[in-house]
Amino acid sequence: MSSGGSGSLAIIVRSDNPESVYPALIIASTAASMGVKVEVFFTFWGLRVLVKGGIESVERKLREAIGGEPRGIPPLSMLLEMARKSGVEIYACSTTIQAMGLNEGNLIEGCPIVGAATFVHKHVSGGSRILVF
Amino acid sequence: MCPYPIILLSLSIKNVDVGGVVEVRATDPAFERDVISWASETGHEILELNRSGEEIVALIRRVK
Numbered sequence: 001m002s003s004g005g006s007g008s009l010a011i012i013v014r015s016d017n018p019e020s021v022y023p024a025l026i027i028a029s030t031a032a033s034m035g036v037k038v039e040v041f042f043t044f045w046g047l048r049v050l051v052k053g054g055i056e057s058v059e060r061k062l063r064e065a066i067g068g069e070p071r072g073i074p075p076l077s078m079l080l081e082m083a084r085k086s087g088v089e090i091y092a093c094s095t096t097i098q099a100m101g102l103n104e105g106n107l108i109e110g111c112p113i114v115g116a117a118t119f120v121h122k123h124v125s126g127g128s129r130i131l132v133f
Numbered sequence: 134m135c136p137y138p139i140i141l142l143s144l145s146i147k148n149v150d151v152g153g154v155v156e157v158r159a160t161d162p163a164f165e166r167d168v169i170s171w172a173s174e175t176g177h178e179i180l181e182l183n184r185s186g187e188e189i190v191a192l193i194r195r196v197k
Contacts, residue, residue: 026135026136029136029140030136030139030140033136033139033140033142033143033144033171034139034143034170034171034174034175035174035175071134072134072135072161073134073135074134074137082136082137082140085140085144086140086143086144
């Protein structure tokens with residue numbers, strides 16, 4: 001195992017705009033590959049990324065913004081897969097799930113639903129660095 | 134393309150024994166600096182780091 005990196009990083013994604021989602025997952029997967037423990041918490045419009053079909057929607061937005069196929073950036077689906085392979089854990093915000101009238105069945109697989117208390121306990125009390133996108 | 138080379142390097146190095154070497158060929162222009170940061174953070178050793186044209190080639194030895 002390549003360990004030696006230190007600390008833990010909590011990333012909050014509250015938007016489903018490409019400029020939020022891509023950097024969040026690029027930083028997440030890179031940090032995990034450097035030995036940092038990483039969790040990404042998707043809340044409010046960010047939760048749309050985890051709803052089935054959401055990844056394709058973000059990819060479409062990026063294509064529209066650029067006016068063609070993006071170059072030099074991996075597809076979001078692959079980025080998410082790489083993040084997970086590198087050990088990044090993905091969480092869905094319970095409040096948002098309720099606010100949007102969703103349930104676990106609406107989400108892509110492997111995204112446990114957690115609330116604010118879990119986040120505070122793990123990261124604020126635990127002393128993680130926190131990034132908000 | 135960022136962050137591919139670094140992620141694939143970190144996944145690949147887990148598949149070689151300690152002392153084993155992984156070769157990475159990347160066209161991401163940031164890879165040259167990024168791999169130095171990655172090695173510094175993870176403790177693995179850069180044996181070679183060369184640029185030829187647009188390609189950056191790195192040989193990394195798994196240290197632990």
